[in-house]
Amino acid sequence: MAGFYATMLAGGTYVAPRQARVGLANPFVPDFPLMARHIAEQRISSLILVPEYLHGLVVVMEMSGLRLPALTLVAVGGARVSPALIDRARAVGLPVRQGYGLTECASVVALERTGRGKAGSAGQSIGHNRVRLAADGEILIDGPVCLGRLGEAPATGPLHTGDIGRFDADGQLWIEGRKSNLIITAHGRNIAPEWVESLLLSQPGVAQAMVHGDGQASISALIVPRSADADIADAVAAANAGLPAYAQVRQWRTVAPFTPLNGHLTGNGRLRRDAIARTYHQEPSLMPFYDRLVNATADDRLSLINVPQLQAGLRGRITLSTYIAYLTQAYHHVRHTVPLMQEARARLSANAMLVAALDDYIAEETGHEAWILSDIAAAGGDARAAAASQPHAATAAMVDHAYRVIRTGNPAAFFGMVYVLEGTSVAMASHGADAVRTTLGLPREAFSYLTSHGALDLEHLHVFESLMNRMDDPADQAAIIAMAHAMFGLFGAMFAAIPMETLDEAA
Secondary structure: OOOHHHHHHOOOOOOOOOHHHHOOOOOOOOOHHHHHHHHHHOOOOEEEEOHHHHHHHHHHHHHHOOOOOOOOEEEEOOOOOOHHHHHHHHHOOOOEEEEEEEHHHOEEEEEOOOOOOOOOOOOEEOOOOEEEEOOOOEEEEEOOOOOOOOOOOOOOOOEEEEEEEEEOOOOOEEEEEEHHHOEEOOOOOEEOHHHHHHHHHOOOOEEEEEEEOOOOOOEEEEEEEOOOOOOHHHHHHHHHOOOOHHHOEEEEEEOOOOOOOOOOEOOOOOEOHHHHHHHHOOOHHHOOHHHHHHHHOHHHHHHHHOOHHHHHHHOOOOOHHHHHHHHHHHHHHHOOHHHHHHHHHHHOOOOHHHHHHHHHHHHHHOOHHHHHHHHHHHOOOOHHHHHHOOOOHHHHHHHHHHHHHHHHOOHHHHHHHHHHHHHHHHHHHHHHHHHHHHHHOOOHHHHHHHHHHHHHHHHHHHHHHHHHOOOOOHHHHHHHHHHHHHHHHHHHHHHHOOOOOHHHHOO
16 A cells, blocks of 8 residues: 555556565575665665564665665554664664554554654554544554445444553553553562563564563563574563563563465564464473474574575575585485385384374375476586485485484384474475576476475474374373474574685675
8 A cells, every 4th residue: 555556546556576685585584695685776765664674674774874865754553662672773764654554454554743743652543533542552543444344234333453551641552562461460460461562573683583471470581583693581571671560571482484385474574472372381281282392492593594595595695506505415315215204104004093104205205306307407506416426415414314213112102203394494495496487497397396395394294293192102292302303403404514615605
């Protein structure tokens, strides 16, 4: 509404570059340095951002000294924005103005007028609607709004937004949080979780956060670190310094990233609080086994995601030689997938459920190593030389460990390897393939393994979750978790062994 239609009505031209070009090959792991450079090079004059993207740009500008003088408006909204982040944005010269809008109102309802007022307010109505508050603080909107929901009678009266707000002495609207998300502590304090989360998210080491504590004596947080070495204790302490005692975070833990793929984010990046609660707030013994597996390996997954070679691939910032080197190592472990499954199947012959699952996997995975060799050839590499080469020591170590566990330990552990490899493909393969293809200008035929594997494994992962939740033997469960721990580390080491040139290492 505000981006496309405003441009069209003003007689302008709307240009939509590929996501990888502007740093959004993976929208949930943005390449903020690339995004900032694109804004500078194209002399972009206005931006509409969610708080996470504003935070990323601010960090880049603070660290690099880059300034964006062509910008005349940076509108931010979609979730509560911490005043500290707005102050930091203005300190590096960004003309930030917080807004408030809803789909039901065709986007913008209120916007700061000048961007020079006290940080944190969403300003006043832009004129087409009247904004007021119900007795409980819910924001109500009178005026042009949607007619109602499809199949229901037309709505009457004001639009009940479900958002909690307040007006200050100057009549500026402040968004406090969602009415349905309110936490009521054991001390009777009402706390909007977005308020606490916005302060956590303003810390450089915090990528995502969800706070909880309804009915509890204090507030707790689930935190996704921005990097494996982020000091989360310091980040929580800094956030707490801006909170009253009753709203401070007393307990916290690091968890795996919240994404649409694991059901923890909506498509537009909002937290699915109920789904996250089902995963993390239950007693471990009451969790479905798949959720326990995800929970137990959160730190391992974060370490894998932060391997520089993997990050560079996701952002499309690798050379052709690096891509071919990756495919070569992929060939050396993928060609063992079916033999490993066959050995596991032989040792699990008494378990009909697992045998049936392995039969399906074997049928699906047969021949995938040939896809990889075809990709190498389509990318201009020597497929025969790749097939005849020796694997890196790290790749060989990963394969050897899998064989050793299956042959001498609990063969059900193989499913821990499946979890690591398929989960990684789902989260990264398709985005990474698109980014690399765009950067290198390669044909689609050079990415059959990555693109097919990403789509295939998304379907597999739902089947895998159901299978894991039927695993009721504690010994099998322990073996799967142990294998997943080991495989995250070994798979990360395989990526880390892939040579990158100086340009790539900067990623």
